[in-house]
Amino acid sequence: MSRALVLLRREAALAWGRGGGPLIAVGFYAGVATLMPLAIGPEPERLAAIALGAAWVALALASLLCLDRLFERDYEDGALEGLVLSETPLELVCAIKCLGQWLATGAPLAVAAPVAAIALGADPALAPLIFLCALVGGLAFAFTGGIGAALSLGARRGGLLTAVIVLPLFVPPVIFGGGALDAFAGGLPWQSGLALLGAYAAAAVALGPVAMAGACRNALT
Amino acid sequence: MIQALAITELALRRGGRHLFDGLNLTLAAGEVCAVTGPNGAGKTSLLRAVAGLLAPEAGTIGFGAADPAAARASGLHFLGHQDGLKPARTAAEELTFWTRWDGASPGALETAVADLELSRLLALEVRRLSAGQRRRLSLARLAAAPRALWLLDEPLSPLDARWRARFGEMMARHLAGGGLILAAVHDPLPIPARELEIPA
Structure with a gap:
């Protein structure tokens, strides 16, 4: 157990520093959220109508950006071999890597999400639910994203390949999260959307590491 | 074993x-x-x-x-061309992580650091180390965790x-x-x- 904690601390520290870490992720998020009104027009009514959806899509894109080199750096510098040759199952190693990723970039993005949505004109009363959805969604993004990052190991332009693999996996959380927020804004029952988002995240946490470990073993041998 | x-x-x-x-x-x-x-x-x-x-x-x-x-x-210990050390982290952070990952005790790490004369390098980022110094860091892993x-x-x-x-x-x-x-x-x-x- 202490070994898992040691790895989690290292992974969170590496994700914090990787490609600028949370600062870049939040900056990218703010940039995409700022582009929306420039393209759509500054009228508050029009912006308010798309605020939630735009903030949610921008969150998915920012999460995608952070995935770059989640496994690749360890693969290139030999650390992955060191992590494989241990008593800790590779599946657990992969899960811990994604958890570190979520702590270092998913959580800061979840804090930024309500700010971006409100800046675009969303109702401030939505802020707690946006935060919650972004936090749970971020977990799903990290664990499905890890599959793409592991599968693209060793490929040239792996970052681009990761995006192509991962975007379809991001569809359900975007639908569920966006649906829950829309329902809440419209005064409709929103719990089912959040429950589905949570279920997807749980499935990703349970199954993702198995796929990642398989992909890592395949890349090494 | x-x-x-x-x-x-x-x-x-x-x-x-x-x-x-x-x-x-x-x-x-x-x-x-x-x-x-x-x-x-x-x-x-x-x-x-x-x-x-x-x-x-x-x-x-x-x-x-x-x-x-x-x-x-x-x-077993596998010491390859690639040592798995992250250039942006300090030698102390990397050595502590890897020896704990290998299951070494803090006391064994201290002994290995003394044996391989690493104490003056520990505060440096790995990128500042020469190839030979990096290798000594890897050898400390062998010394600290008996396999x-x-x-x-x-x-x-x-x-x-x-x-x-x-x-x-x-x-x-x-x-x-x-x-x-x-x-x-x-x-x-x-x-x-x-x-x-x-x-x-």
């Missing part, structure tokens, strides 16, 4: 290219074997196959009475004459304690070793 290494009729293929076949090697506790051969003959691949990082095309690799999966998980089988890929190349001799003493101590060493080398090891040549 690994008492012996037995490789029988091993054939390896890497990236679609046939490397060698019919390779036999047995290593008992306290024995060291230096694997030699031209570039690309398959020395590194042999070490990777023993570590379980490369599936053999034919033949078997056994670890005496020990279960292969358990032996690989906790019975029976050492798989060493060109362990001497970045070390200067003094550290080659010191590393020789380290290997001799490891063998005296019942360890096994399989090393891929171009230069002879600083201790007497059996040779296994892989033809081109």
Whole structure:
């Protein structure tokens, strides 16, 4: 157990520093959220109508950006071999890597999400639910994203390949999260959307590491 | 826990290219074997196959009475070209992580740091270290976490004459304690070793 904690601390520290870490992720998020009104027009009514959806899509894109080199750096510098040759199952190693990723970039993005949505004109009363959805969604993004990052190991332009693999996996959380927020804004029952988002995240946490470990073993041998 | 290494009729293929076949090697506790051969003959691949990082095309690799999966998980050190050290982290952070990951105690880490004269380097970022200093950091992992089988890929190349001799003493101590060493080398090891040549 202490070994898992040691790895989690290292992974969170590496994700914090990787490609600028949370600062870049939040900056990218703010940039995409700022582009929306420039393209759509500054009228508050029009912006308010798309605020939630735009903030949610921008969150998915920012999460995608952070995935770059989640496994690749360890693969290139030999650390992955060191992590494989241990008593800790590779599946657990992969899960811990994604958890570190979520702590270092998913959580800061979840804090930024309500700010971006409100800046675009969303109702401030939505802020707690946006935060919650972004936090749970971020977990799903990290664990499905890890599959793409592991599968693209060793490929040239792996970052681009990761995006192509991962975007379809991001569809359900975007639908569920966006649906829950829309329902809440419209005064409709929103719990089912959040429950589905949570279920997807749980499935990703349970199954993702198995796929990642398989992909890592395949890349090494 | 690994008492012996037995490789029988091993054939390896890497990236679609046939490397060698019919390779036999047995290593008992306290024995060291230096694997030699031209570039690309398959020395590194042999070490990777023993570590379980490369599936053999034919033949078997056994670890005496020990279960292969358990032996690989906790019975061997693999010191490859790539040391897995992150350039942006300090030597202390990296060494602490890897030795704890290998299951070493904090006391063993301190002893290894003293043995390999690393205390003045610990505060530096790994990127500031020379190749030889980085290698000494990797050797500290071997010293801190006792594991029976050492798989060493060109362990001497970045070390200067003094550290080659010191590393020789380290290997001799490891063998005296019942360890096994399989090393891929171009230069002879600083201790007497059996040779296994892989033809081109």
